[in-house]
Amino acid sequence: MSVRVKVRNAETGSTVDMELEEENTVQEIIEGAAGYWEKDAGAYVLRKGKKLLRGQQTVLDAGIGNSDDLELIPDPEGG
Amino acid sequence: MNRPIRPGESDEDRMERSRRVGWIELDRLRESRALVIGAGALGNEVVKNLVLSGFEDIVIVDMDRVVHSNLNRCLFFRKEDAECRSFKAEVLADRAKSMNPACKVRGIVAKVQDLDEGLFRQSDIALGCLDNIAARLHVNAHCCHHRRPLVDGGTLSTSGKVQVVMPPHGPCLQCSMNRTHYRALERRYSCTGSDTVFFEPRLAAEITTTSVIAAIQVREAIKILSGKGDSCLHHLLHYNGLTNQVLELEVPLDPECPLHGASRSGEG
Numbered sequence: 290m291s292v293r294v295k296v297r298n299a300e301t302g303s304t305v306d307m308e309l310e311e312e313n314t315v316q317e318i319i320e321g322a323a324g325y326w327e328k329d330a331g332a333y334v335l336r337k338g339k340k341l342l343r344g345q346q347t348v349l350d351a352g353i354g355n356s357d358d359l360e361l362i363p364d365p366e367g368g
Numbered sequence: 369m370n371r372p373i374r375p376g377e378s379d380e381d382r383m384e385r386s387r388r389v390g391w392i393e394l395d396r397l398r399e400s401r402a403l404v405i406g407a408g409a410l411g412n413e414v415v416k417n418l419v420l421s422g423f424e425d426i427v428i429v430d431m432d433r434v435v436h437s438n439l440n441r442c443l444f445f446r447k448e449d450a451e452c453r454s455f456k457a458e459v460l461a462d463r464a465k466s467m468n469p470a471c472k473v474r475g476i477v478a479k480v481q482d483l484d485e486g487l488f489r490q491s492d493i494a495l496g497c498l499d500n501i502a503a504r505l506h507v508n509a510h511c512c513h514h515r516r517p518l519v520d521g522g523t524l525s526t527s528g529k530v531q532v533v534m535p536p537h538g539p540c541l542q543c544s545m546n547r548t549h550y551r552a553l554e555r556r557y558s559c560t561g562s563d564t565v566f567f568e569p570r571l572a573a574e575i576t577t578t579s580v581i582a583a584i585q586v587r588e589a590i591k592i593l594s595g596k597g598d599s600c601l602h603h604l605l606h607y608n609g610l611t612n613q614v615l616e617l618e619v620p621l622d623p624e625c626p627l628h629g630a631s632r633s634g635e636g
Contacts, residue, residue, distance in 0.1 A: 299527075299608070316547040323548070331524075332501065332549040341604060341617045344546025345624065362606060364549065365524035367571035368410040368499040 292348065292355045296322045296335075299362040309348045316344040322361045332364040382468070383422050393594040394422050400593050401425040401490060403516075405480055405507050406497030407456035408432070409441040409573060410521050413582030414495050415460055416443055419467045421590055426464065426473045427487065429480060430457040441575040480506050488514045493589050496520035497582075499571070501545070501553045508533060508541040512627040519588045521581045525572035526609035528581035531619070532588050532601045536628070543622040544604060577609045 290311060296318065297304045305325055307318065319333050335342045337359050342351050353359070378384045383394055402423050404411055407430035418426055434442075434449040434456055444463035445456070461475030476483070480503045488494065488510040496518055498504050504520060511518040511533060518533040520541055533540045584605060591600050603619045621628065 319546060319548055330552065330555060332545070332552045334544065334546065336615075336617055339616065339618055341544055341619050343543070343620050343622055344548075345622075363524055363527070364544075365522035365527055365529050366499065366501060366552070367523045367573050368406045368408045368497045368521070 292353060292357070294318075294353060294355075294357045294359055297358065297360045298322070298326055299360050301326075309353065311347060311349040313348050314344065315342040315346050315348075315351055318348075318359065319344070319361060326361075328363075332366055334362050334364050336360050336362060386422060391594055391596060392421075392590055396593050396595075397422045397590065398424045400492040401427065402589065403487060403491035403494040404428045404497060405494060405503070406430055406499065407460045407475070408438065408497060408499060409575070409578040410497035410523065410582050410585070411456070412442040412444050412460060413578055414497050414521070414585055415464045415473075416467070417582060417586035418495075418589075419464050419471055419473075421586060424468070424471045426461075426471065427476065427491065428457045428460050428464075428473065429476045429478060429483060429487075430455070430460075431477060431479045432456050434459060441573060441578050483510075485510070488516055491516055493592060494518045495585055495589060496541075497585075498522075501549050504541055505545075505553075509627055511535060512540055517589075517592050519585045519592075521585045523571075523573055523577050523581055526574065526577050528577050528607045528609070529604055530581060530584045530588065530601060530607075531604045532592075534592075534597065534600075538602060539619040539621045540625065540627050542627055543625050544619045577607070580607060580609065 291308050293306060293308050295304050296307050315335055319335050323333050386392055386394060402418055404414055407428050433453045434445045436450045438445050444460050449459050455477045457475035457477050461473040464473045465471055494511050494516055496504060496507050512535040515535045520531045522529045588600055604617045606615045606617055
């Protein structure tokens with residue numbers, strides 16, 4: 290079963306709708322959204338509410354459901 | 369009989385105002401060894417905050433030299449340091465000592481991967497002020513192995529993060545990483561034939577974000593050492609300086625993370 294979610298770009302505030310299958314992983318969502326916004330090749334994380342989602346988790350494992358709002362955040366790497 | 373007091377006596381005590389906070393264990397801070405890994409912008413701010421907070425035993429590690437582009441956000445570096453290509457760890461250690469001569473501050477010029485294992489064991493807390501994923505993973509692994517608290521900071525333009533790792537409990541830095549981190553890591557070390565090319569991207573950075581993140585790092589270190597671990601960050605704090613939004617994000621413990629198995633194996 291597929292679900293439709295909204296992914297928000299934390300840097301710009303823009304959003305994109307994504308259609309996902311249960312077996313899609315969080316890292317696939319991250320890479321898909323980062324690719325869509327042609328982001329720099331850096332590290333990113335995805336959050337759902339106050340939870341950071343683990344890369345290997347599937348949509349099903351992460352409890353991602355229809356109409357969920359997710360946010361793509363660049364992981365600050367500099368010091 | 370109590371020692372008689374003198375007018376103005378409290379002004380002679382450099383930590384008098386800190387004592388008034390009440391819960392800060394100043395003796396504990398003074399006796400603790402803080403290991404600061406990275407002497408860039410975050411390292412400068414963190415060391416400044418540590419010295420002012422009453423830490424007197426600080427070890428600073430960095431392999432790099434001062435360059436002019438450091439001068440927009442590194443309190444202790446001067447133009448002359450960049451011209452002489454001085455080592456960051458040595459300059460920072462010297463300038464920190466000048467803030468409080470009672471401080472024992474040692475600068476070690478080395479790659480974090482080449483550090484003596486004992487350095488982690490002999491430290492009470494580590495503060496990660498690094499600029500790359502490989503070094504973060506290395507420090508994280510050593511802190512988990514030796515069960516030393518790690519307060520890691522990171523910045524990118526006007527955003528930043530702080531993550532507190534309290535081995536053997538809770539998630540570590542590796543738990544919060546995914547494939548994009550490892551791809552970034554691979555890009556840093558791309559092997560071309562017999563040579564390994566180290567590619568260091570120039571990340572946007574400015575002092576106000578650095579100051580915020582370093583302040584949170586040191587405050588978390590003070591809490592941990594003062595026995596206030598319960599009120600510490602338990603997960604990852606993300607700061608967006610453009611919107612002034614601060615989020616505490618829950619990091620799930622990764623059951624596949626090798627470090628948790630390693631730190632649990634030592635439990636009695």
